[in-house]
Amino acid sequence: MGRGDLTDVEWERLRPFLPVSNGRCGRWRDLRQVIDGILHRVRTGVQWRDLPERFGPWKTVYERHRLWSADGTWERLLQQVQAAADIAGEIDWDISRWDSTIVRAHQHVAGARTDPPPAPASRGGRSGRTSGRNTVAKPARPAGGGGAGGEGLGRSRGGFTSKLHLSADGRCRSLSLVVTGGQRADCTQFQAVLANIRVPRVGSGRSRTKPDSLAADKGYSNGPCREYLRRRGIRHTIPEKTDSQAARLGKGSRGGRSPGFDESRYKKRNTVERAINRLKQSRAVATRYDKRGYIFLGTATTAALLIWLRG
Template sequence: MSRTAVLTDAQWERIEPLMPSSDGSRGRPFQDHRLIVEGIIYRFRVGIPWRDLPETFGPWQTVWKRHRRFSGDGTWDKIHSRILSKADAAGMIDWEVSMDSTVNRAHQHATNLARHTGGLSNYMNLLVEPPDHGIGRSRGGLTTKIHHLCDGKMRPLVMLLGPGQGGDSPMFPHLLDSLSVPRLGPGRARSRPDRALADKAYSSKANRELLRRRGIQAVIPERSDQEANRKRRGSKGGRPVGLDKEAYKRRNVVERSFNIFKQWRGLATRYDKLALTYRGGVVLRAITIWLKELGDMP
């Protein structure tokens, strides 16, 4: 395999039937899907401008437009969902999930945020470009935050985007609501993990109540201020928060999952102006991770 190619023949055969056959509006058939997808992967893997793509992938405009289309019409998410269904049918998904976020610096070529922007959103519709483009302004500069939920073996299940200064706790219900793995056969999609592991940033009554209502074990430590407030209220403060310390030791899988994502330089630093195309690269990385896990499995 050359340095400009990532997908094996077996991996491409798995996702090729899931690629759209035409652009839909004019009915023009897409050509060279594999070459284009390899070009998209190459760009995010090495972190270069789209204009600097090697000529072996064809016109860079075609590669970018195809990625923009697939990010906006849900193609990447559909492929990821289908691969998760295949993995779940084979019993490969570890349903002890962990969640966290990572802050990535936005390169100056990606910073199209107005200096005075109000109403920054901490959650974006996956297929609609948010007004703030998923970029926030803070003391550390302009940053984007990837909110991530992975299984117990570091494999990505849900990836959402928000501005860098956005809080983690408000994203907790969105991450859980976005977790849905369809069945290959009849039956409802699985959306309830066995337990959810998260750090103190996700410790809130609302999040714990959500997990309790859905029958999911919470493995989230209590913040010191919450503990002090509970003790100060005495019997009215409620029971102490239970924590499975042995299970909590496994929460580091989400940090290790981020390390795998950031092996692609175009994800470790955000170069994309659009949140849609940047998140599309994140989902594409998740697809390649799962393709490697599935291997030659039929």
């Protein structure tokens, strides 16, 4: 077993949630080899063609990652692992953290085709996101952000950049991820990040889609964000901007009350910064090498999945 490969314990935690093999990667032992190859590339940022031979043909590894990024398999695996942690009481739902980080894109990332990501052909006419042989992969949510063909790339003086928006629990593990262009404001993706939190319940019942409370910085301090949180019944700790406070005080009694702010709870917001640092220990997340936005989102989700598997 190479450095960074799944251990037997991690493999046993992941294996029950894997989709049924469609024969392209052979037996389950071979699928583990392919997943280890994907993890090696995510960790090191190496070009797919330069993967070590012990992972098998590089194109097999790449195609598996591309397909699982397109049909949402990586996202579902992350949600299933989160559900197992939720049953064990390992998720801190009392307060979740919101933030984003800029990811520099490699110069070769530009130039992706503008057509939508291809879907693998169905053998039996079935469609959807189910596992098995007759699955038609649906593209993941649009990466957003505009620019560069809508692949989540933004232009800046330093070149192309992407922005990774995320929420995190109290143990520095990502709950949800969204990729946009680097120029997009944090508050524009606030609802999208919250909507992507979906931890399934074991047995019957709806998936859990919201934390008990959250903390965010001043980038999310605006009326629409606060109104959305009040409408969903989520307590929040977000500092008020200076100009907003001055405008409210200038209106006197018509300005309303100041939003509640718990300083001691806000101090825990550094957890999301540490969650970002853990994600960026994977070089393929710290620097974007994927041309397609949905593949880069799959890369970031794979890195988050490994963090959850390793606690």
